[in-house]
Every structure is written in structure tokens, then in C-alpha cells.
Amino acid sequence: MDDFKFYKDIEDNPTFIKCLDFAIRMVHLFEFLRDQKSENVMSKQILRSGTSIGANYSEALGAESKEDFIHKCSIALKEGNETKFWLMLLHRTHYLSDVEYQSLINDCQEIRNILGSTVKTTKKIRK
Structure with missing residues (x-):
């Protein structure tokens, strides 16, 4: 995992x-x-997916391997995709x-772009 830029304090990670x-x-x-x-159905769905992005990215920052990091970031990206769907539907x-x-969609897209680039770059580093 030496190729990654880890932050001593997670709150320093933009x-x-x-x-x-x-x-x-x-x-x-x-x-x-x-x-x-x-509204009680879509609101619960977007709460779950929208907060799960950060939870999964946080887990990625503690990954045990590059593969684990990629996997967790990919899950965060999928949650971002789901969140985009719920925002569009709402x-x-x-x-x-x-x-x-x-x-909201601009913020969601920015995070999805970052996560997508992170996954892509990390896969290149892995090879």
C-alpha cells in the first residue's frame, strides 16, 4: 500500500x-x-445510499490491500450511482x-467522478 497517499488524520483527506x-x-x-x-419511502432509500458513500470510502482508507481499497471504493461508487437515481426520481x-x-446532483456527480478516477488510477498502479 506504499503507493497510496494516506492521511494521518482522516479529516485531512479532502x-x-x-x-x-x-x-x-x-x-x-x-x-x-x-x-x-x-415522504417516507424514497427518503429512507436516499438516506441509506447517500450516507453509505462516505461510510464505504472511510472503510477504503483503512484497506488491508490495494484490492480491498479498490473494492471498497467501487462499493462507494455504486452507492453514488444509486444516490443519483434517487435524486433524479425525487x-x-x-x-x-x-x-x-x-x-445535490452536482455534489453527487463530483464525488462519483472522484471515486471513479480513484478506482481507475488504483487499478493501473496495481498492474
């Missing part, structure tokens, strides 16, 4: 912070959907305004 901040936004979105829109069913949607 990708981790992006994932954490996004997870916080997902908690607030869940509360908004539940309390103000009386927007198209009018639970999210255009402004709310654009802000």
Missing part, C-alpha cells in the same frame, strides 16, 4: 470531507422529505425543486 459533507446533506434532505413533504416526482436538485 475526498473524505466531501463524502462527509454530502452525507450531512443527505440527513438534512431526509428530514426535509419526511417532515415537510411527508426531482422528476417534484419532491425537489430545480435549484435543490442541481445543487
